[in-house]
Amino acid sequence: MQVNHTKKLVTNLKRGTIIRGKWNGTKYQVIQKLGEGACGVVYLCERNGVQAALKIGTDSSRIITEVNVLKTFQKVQGKRLGPSLLDVDDWVTPDGITFPYYVMEYLRGTELASFLRGKGKEWLGVMMLQLLTDLEELHDQGWVFGDLKTDNLLVTTPPPKLRLIDVGGTTQTGRAIKEYTEFYDRGYWQRGSRKADPSYDLFALTMVMLEIAYGSRFERGAQPKQTLEKKLQHAPVLKPYRPLIQKVWAGGYGHSREMKRDLSSMLSSPAKYKAAEMKNTRVSRRKEAEKTSFASAEAIVIFISVILFYFLYSIVAW
Amino acid sequence: MKKGTLKQILLLTDGCSNQGEDPVAVAALANNQGITVNVIGVLDDDQSEQPDGLEEVEAIAMSGGGVSQIVYQKALSQTVQMVTKQAMTQTLQGVVNQELKQILGEKQTFEELPPDQRGEVMEVVEDLGETCDLEVLVLVDTSASMTPKLSTVKEALFDLSLSLNARSGNNRFSIFCFPNKIKPIQKLMDWTPELDGISKVFPKLASGGITPTGPALKEAMYQFGKKSLFGSMKHASEPYEETGY
Numbered sequence: 001m002q003v004n005h006t007k008k009l010v011t012n013l014k015r016g017t018i019i020r021g022k023w024n025g026t027k028y029q030v031i032q033k034l035g036e037g038a039c040g041v042v043y044l045c046e047r048n049g050v051q052a053a054l055k056i057g058t059d060s061s062r063i064i065t066e067v068n069v070l071k072t073f074q075k076v077q078g079k080r081l082g083p084s085l086l087d088v089d090d091w092v093t094p095d096g097i098t099f100p101y102y103v104m105e106y107l108r109g110t111e112l113a114s115f116l117r118g119k120g121k122e123w124l125g126v127m128m129l130q131l132l133t134d135l136e137e138l139h140d141q142g143w144v145f146g147d148l149k150t151d152n153l154l155v156t157t158p159p160p161k162l163r164l165i166d167v168g169g170t171t172q173t174g175r176a177i178k179e180y181t182e183f184y185d186r187g188y189w190q191r192g193s194r195k196a197d198p199s200y201d202l203f204a205l206t207m208v209m210l211e212i213a214y215g216s217r218f219e220r221g222a223q224p225k226q227t228l229e230k231k232l233q234h235a236p237v238l239k240p241y242r243p244l245i246q247k248v249w250a251g252g253y254g255h256s257r258e259m260k261r262d263l264s265s266m267l268s269s270p271a272k273y274k275a276a277e278m279k280n281t282r283v284s285r286r287k288e289a290e291k292t293s294f295a296s297a298e299a300i301v302i303f304i305s306v307i308l309f310y311f312l313y314s315i316v317a318w
Numbered sequence: 319m320k321k322g323t324l325k326q327i328l329l330l331t332d333g334c335s336n337q338g339e340d341p342v343a344v345a346a347l348a349n350n351q352g353i354t355v356n357v358i359g360v361l362d363d364d365q366s367e368q369p370d371g372l373e374e375v376e377a378i379a380m381s382g383g384g385v386s387q388i389v390y391q392k393a394l395s396q397t398v399q400m401v402t403k404q405a406m407t408q409t410l411q412g413v414v415n416q417e418l419k420q421i422l423g424e425k426q427t428f429e430e431l432p433p434d435q436r437g438e439v440m441e442v443v444e445d446l447g448e449t450c451d452l453e454v455l456v457l458v459d460t461s462a463s464m465t466p467k468l469s470t471v472k473e474a475l476f477d478l479s480l481s482l483n484a485r486s487g488n489n490r491f492s493i494f495c496f497p498n499k500i501k502p503i504q505k506l507m508d509w510t511p512e513l514d515g516i517s518k519v520f521p522k523l524a525s526g527g528i529t530p531t532g533p534a535l536k537e538a539m540y541q542f543g544k545k546s547l548f549g550s551m552k553h554a555s556e557p558y559e560e561t562g563y
Binding site: 023060061064065067068071088089090098100174175176177182187188193194195196 | 395396407411428429432433434436437440441443444448477480481482483484485486
């Protein structure tokens, strides 16, 4: 394709190259390449001493699609989803070829896997909880992240915060997922459609957990469902999360909020936490804790609060 | 803009055509009739370098107004859906570009618009891509060297229907293969909205060393015409009743 030949021109921009906008006239100086995706190359740039990430590509439509998504996120009040968008323009090279680009906030961080290395088990849960919080916000706005994978996650510090980067797959709810990666795609694992709904992201999130547990991605094999189940059973790190993950796979969560609530109550429940951490000492108790499903735990809480309420009420009435 | 139907031929092959008309010329003809031709060249997983003749893959797609890609079997599923979607966007963008030219003058194309307006146009293109109807005729080269790759092809096509059926627009697929001893192409699956039945359709037989890609493409072009003529009579009330066999 012609695109491939011209793409080469921007895949290796030298340090010091000046990119000047055709429309806004803003100048950026290239510092180094940060990464390369299907539709463009990301460079670390500098403008007036401030660093920024600049994504340049050949496919104008895809670059603009991403800009559209980032713009929608800017409109969201309060929480920031994804990096903030700073500039959109075209660069005309000295050879007269036009390349579209956009500039976004530069997020300095570490990959999720290297961040988690050497840290306690509880960190995986905490990171997933943060991810669910962002997803909840996104889903509430009528969007699905789509291409959720470890490559698109970054942990910024301090304090440790998981951030979503690369919004190329972000799709309006109800539409066909724009971009996906097989390992994280529920369609590939025969666990549902490629229509954008909140549970599509939740499935991908469980695959992030599996990838972290195994340190790599794996093939689906001849029987994808069984492969997944086996992989889950053989990952000790994921043991406390098993019921949660299985519920996602069974399509049990219609919204990220529900999963977040379950994960949050699991992480903050002291008995279960202990049980998950202290492997050898309290085997029997751990088993007990696992058997208690989230639903029944909830029922108990409701039951107690009803009794309490009744009790208070009768005192007041009396 | 009116909601239309996009027509695509997806050619899956692993080699160069060696009989009959030049497929590049036939692809140009198809494109002229509103059919986009996409081509995927399939390599063996252990093939280290691109074999001779695969440049044709790019040439056919280019003259057919479509997208081409040369891939290893392993990446076939993801490539097939990507190529199809990319070609859809490309075609729709072409349509929008035409409209833009009419409104804004001959020289105004999507790429030359200021970024903000480009963004708005892209939203329209995306809406169209989600809602338009799509017809994909899959044309599979089943010559001897392709035979071991056919199970991967099947998987990829099933995956394609998974991707496309996630859209709101309607899809219709049909599958043809070539070469055939008597006809330029052989029908494996008639127009159908789902590719569920795909596991049963591929023939086991290999058909020797000839690869008449040009004649096969030409015959494939007419399958769209046939169908719509047939369709306009039969499906007047229930357009998506027919499920093939």
